[in-house]
Amino acid sequence: VTGRKALPFDPIDEARKRWESSGWDDAAIGMAVVTSVVRVQQVFVSMIDQELRPLELSMARYEVLMLLMFSKSGELPLGKIGARLQVQPGAVTNAIDRLVADGCVKRVPHPTDRRTTLAVITAKGRTKAEKAVQLLNAHVYVKLGLAQDKLEELFELMRVVRCQAGDFPEDLVG
Amino acid sequence: VTGRKALPFDPIDEARKRWESSGWDDAAIGMAVVTSVVRVQQVFVSMIDQELRPLELSMARYEVLMLLMFSKSGELPLGKIGARLQVQPGAVTNAIDRLVADGCVKRVPHPTDRRTTLAVITAKGRTKAEKAVQLLNAHVYVKLGLAQDKLEELFELMRVVRCQAGDFPEDLVG
DNA sequence: TAAGATTGACTCTTCAATCTTC
DNA sequence: GAAGATTGAAGAGTCAATCTTA
Numbered sequence: 358v359t360g361r362k363a364l365p366f367d368p369i370d371e372a373r374k375r376w377e378s379s380g381w382d383d384a385a386i387g388m389a390v391v392t393s394v395v396r397v398q399q400v401f402v403s404m405i406d407q408e409l410r411p412l413e414l415s416m417a418r419y420e421v422l423m424l425l426m427f428s429k430s431g432e433l434p435l436g437k438i439g440a441r442l443q444v445q446p447g448a449v450t451n452a453i454d455r456l457v458a459d460g461c462v463k464r465v466p467h468p469t470d471r472r473t474t475l476a477v478i479t480a481k482g483r484t485k486a487e488k489a490v491q492l493l494n495a496h497v498y499v500k501l502g503l504a505q506d507k508l509e510e511l512f513e514l515m516r517v518v519r520c521q522a523g524d525f526p527e528d529l530v531g
Numbered sequence: 532v533t534g535r536k537a538l539p540f541d542p543i544d545e546a547r548k549r550w551e552s553s554g555w556d557d558a559a560i561g562m563a564v565v566t567s568v569v570r571v572q573q574v575f576v577s578m579i580d581q582e583l584r585p586l587e588l589s590m591a592r593y594e595v596l597m598l599l600m601f602s603k604s605g606e607l608p609l610g611k612i613g614a615r616l617q618v619q620p621g622a623v624t625n626a627i628d629r630l631v632a633d634g635c636v637k638r639v640p641h642p643t644d645r646r647t648t649l650a651v652i653t654a655k656g657r658t659k660a661e662k663a664v665q666l667l668n669a670h671v672y673v674k675l676g677l678a679q680d681k682l683e684e685l686f687e688l689m690r691v692v693r694c695q696a697g698d699f700p701e702d703l704v705g
Numbered sequence: 706t707a708a709g710a711t712t713g714a715c716t717c718t719t720c721a722a723t724c725t726t727c
Numbered sequence: 728g729a730a731g732a733t734t735g736a737a738g739a740g741t742c743a744a745t746c747t748t749a
Contacts, residue, residue, distance in 0.1 A: 474710065
């Protein structure tokens with residue numbers, strides 16, 4: 358993706374064989390899957406970052422803008438944002454700070470609960486978010502190199518893993 | 532995984548529906564797959580970090596130890612490590628620095644090429660690596676909550692994505 | 706007491722610049 | 728000049744501590 362070179366063999370296949378020849382057969386496929394997910398994520402994130410760079414957006418800030426754009430009235434308490442993105446409060450504060458500095462978001466006090474702060478997307482924020490979506494749709498999401506039906510299979514398998522991990526309740530799987 | 536709460540619905544399903552109702556049908560499944568991979572990776576890495584914490588190992592340093600342990604004579608040039616892990620040179624220097632400080636690795640000059648440095652795993656490094664493997668095998672890799680055949684399907688689909696991304700040559704896909 | 710947000714210390718990453726050696 | 732490694736700055740994350748408000 359960047360200046361990294363391709364290897365003349367599949368490194369994860371190699372690792373799996375070593376696991377099997379070390380007597381860890383029952384864990385070998387799990388290791389291979391986890392390692393694959395980590396590597397693929399690395400590739401996806403660097404594709405996304407590259408597209409977002411001209412807009413001066415990071416992936417984290419893009420995700421925040423998406424959340425705000427698709428929420429009714431374009432505002433959300435910071436705590437809700439953290440829960441959706443599954444990141445710590447400090448990460449939210451940081452992302453909002455930068456979005457505010459860039460004029461994409463405003464901080465507004467909650468009308469009734471004075472502990473909570475609302476993030477509100479601005480017109481500039483909406484414009485930037487729309488550009489970002491166009492770029493990612495055109496250059497990342499439609500270029501995954503897998504047929505539609507294969508993507509569906511992959512999505513369903515990942516959904517089960519996400520559910521097992523407690524991302525959302527079990528009764529929503531099937 | 533940590534103190535994060537589960538949501539009462541699948542957030543990625545919601546996003547996918549919004550994509551479809553915005554007329555981005557062709558990109559919707561790609562968006563859902565990319566988002567899924569990012570979330571699952573987040574979960575896997577935090578499971579791994581939690582297991583590795585008692586050993587005072589990060590996932591990055593664990594990966595370096597694995598590479599060294601499975602290489603003949605337990606040594607590797609820093610550049611090779613970066614290529615295998617697909618990270619920048621600076622990240623390798625950082626990881627090796629910490630492993631050296633922990634006594635798990637030694638830096639040794641290359642016998643013929645005085646530009647390159649070799650990382651050599653120590654006895655302490657091997658011991659720690661073996662403990663790490665036991666922990667991850669027992670508490671992560673065998674507990675993915677998916678049947679063996681489903682894991683195989685998932686692995687094969689991810690392999691195609693990795694290949695498309697240029698992780699390794701196309702003629703090794705299968 | 707607990708919830709929401711912020712802050713500061715620390716880790717790990719990328720990127721660009723630098724230094725040595727080929 | 729190019730390759731290998733290091734360095735320093737900046738971005739983004741965790742975690743623990745803190746402050747305000749409920």
